[in-house]
Amino acid sequence: MSEVYDKLVPDPAADTKPFWDALHEGKFRLQRCADCKKVRHYPRPVCDACFSMNAEWVEASGRGMVHSWTITHHAFHPGFKVDLPFMLLTVDLEEGVRMQAQARGIAEGDLKVGLKVKVGFERVKADLTLAVFEPG
Amino acid sequence: MSLREAGAITGVGETKYMRGTDRTPISLAMEASLNAIADAGLKPTDIDGIIPYGMGAVAEDYVTNFGIADLRFSATTPMGGASPVASIQCAMAVIQAGICKHVLLALGRTGYSGSRIGNRVQQMPQFKTIGEFEMPSGAIAPPQLYAVMARRHFEMYGTTSRQLAEIAVTTRQHAIMNPRATMQRPMTIEDHQASRMISDPFRLLDCSMESDGAAAVIVSAPDIAKDLRKKPVIVMGIAEGHPDSPSAISQRPDMTTLGLAKAAPRAFEMAGVKHADIDVAEVYDCFTYIVMCQLEDMGFCKKGEGGGFVENGALGINGRLPVNTHGGLLSEAHMAGMNHIVELTRQLRGEAAVQVKDAEIGLVTGYGDLGDGSIAIMRRAA
Numbered sequence A: 001m002s003e004v005y006d007k008l009v010p011d012p013a014a015d016t017k018p019f020w021d022a023l024h025e026g027k028f029r030l031q032r033c034a035d036c037k038k039v040r041h042y043p044r045p046v047c048d049a050c051f052s053m054n055a056e057w058v059e060a061s062g063r064g065m066v067h068s069w070t071i072t073h074h075a076f077h078p079g080f081k082v083d084l085p086f087m088l089l090t091v092d093l094e095e096g097v098r099m100q101a102q103a104r105g106i107a108e109g110d111l112k113v114g115l116k117v118k119v120g121f122e123r124v125k126a127d128l129t130l131a132v133f134e135p136g
Numbered sequence B: 001m002s003l004r005e006a007g008a009i010t011g012v013g014e015t016k017y018m019r020g021t022d023r024t025p026i027s028l029a030m031e032a033s034l035n036a037i038a039d040a041g042l043k044p045t046d047i048d049g050i051i052p053y054g055m056g057a058v059a060e061d062y063v064t065n066f067g068i069a070d071l072r073f074s075a076t077t078p079m080g081g082a083s084p085v086a087s088i089q090c091a092m093a094v095i096q097a098g099i100c101k102h103v104l105l106a107l108g109r110t111g112y113s114g115s116r117i118g119n120r121v122q123q124m125p126q127f128k129t130i131g132e133f134e135m136p137s138g139a140i141a142p143p144q145l146y147a148v149m150a151r152r153h154f155e156m157y158g159t160t161s162r163q164l165a166e167i168a169v170t171t172r173q174h175a176i177m178n179p180r181a182t183m184q185r186p187m188t189i190e191d192h193q194a195s196r197m198i199s200d201p202f203r204l205l206d207c208s209m210e211s212d213g214a215a216a217v218i219v220s221a222p223d224i225a226k227d228l229r230k231k232p233v234i235v236m237g238i239a240e241g242h243p244d245s246p247s248a249i250s251q252r253p254d255m256t257t258l259g260l261a262k263a264a265p266r267a268f269e270m271a272g273v274k275h276a277d278i279d280v281a282e283v284y285d286c287f288t289y290i291v292m293c294q295l296e297d298m299g300f301c302k303k304g305e306g307g308g309f310v311e312n313g314a315l316g317i318n319g320r321l322p323v324n325t326h327g328g329l330l331s332e333a334h335m336a337g338m339n340h341i342v343e344l345t346r347q348l349r350g351e352a353a354v355q356v357k358d359a360e361i362g363l364v365t366g367y368g369d370l371g372d373g374s375i376a377i378m379r380r381a382a
């Protein structure tokens, strides 16, 4: 953990804050419709299946399979220069939604659609924890 | 009721395309607009509708600079690079409704000298979702966000980087024959393969450039258009389309399908033409992959067959489907696709620098904001 964290940070609002609060406690939670129980991500006010605005937060497995990826070699923001090159995974989670995060401990040669991964937690500064994907 | 042939392109114009200027986007936009107005044989005060690009000069700037006494309509179509072509649809609707006679679409930008796109994207409200959930992980700029779509296409269909190189090389060949184009150095597939990796699988030469300049287009009522200075170019079919999960590519059920896949069938049906009727296509090319994906989404080939479709110079001036005859965003200039409308108009007037012989019918697409699409099918006047 560096003294100065100069990367982009989320600015959570009421609809999304429970996701970030959970990550910071080392828990992976997803938003779910309280009526029809459809899981949705990223968090938002309305269920697109039944139009209910009642939402709840459920503990998710954090397990999933790689859907696609990119390996970035050019920093588009100065804060990310130290990470280059970095691997960004888009993952199909068991709960039926996708999530995108950086990979940890995965070799480029092992990347393939369907590769099993799981969510890990990285506390990057005192008040922020980001999700990462680790070998599953 | 449909918008079929409800508008005509009567004037096109641009500034010199540059990489380096101390001029403002507003000054550039005014110059290109005056050129388009003169091309149509109109006076600036004839403009009664304005659809400016979402950044840079606003409608009020045109009213003030041109002394327009009674502007009857203004709007913006916030779809990034899909905006200019989508604005044609908006213009045709207000023309058909009798609100306007001559609608100006214009864009001026200092993409090279001013703020780079990676920085611009973070500030745009339509990117709020990925701003919170993806940008903190380092996924910030379009090359990274779109590379994931390309990688998925590679894995599903066996598409290769060399196939994307074919698009960059063909586009550069056109640019070299077009004096307006910025990029004039020949490019080979090997040059493309040797260019540095930006965000895998995109290399530097898969990416469009940043430019300073402006481009503008006049959409007029068809009955008035026929009496103006140049032969009008008639818009036969027009549509915009928005992809599934428009705010986050990561959540899109099929991330290899863009909003254009919804728009293209509507535009072809409205125009009443078939793919084989298209003599020339100006296809939004922020990245090589996006060209290939749109060719699939429009139905020039099946999903997954785009890599094979673009091989062996198929998109060249003498190929099976001449694409981006001006050099596109990859090699002419990044004018968010307004320059693609300018080019299609010139092709169908027979006055392009790299002219497709006897081009009668052509199309132009727009793409932007993580997957929005737009398409116009046009014909030359009889």
Ligand SMILES: [Zn+2]
Residues within 6 Å of the ligand: A033, A034, A035, A036, A037, A038, A047, A048, A049, A050, A051, A052
């Ligand atoms: Zn529901």
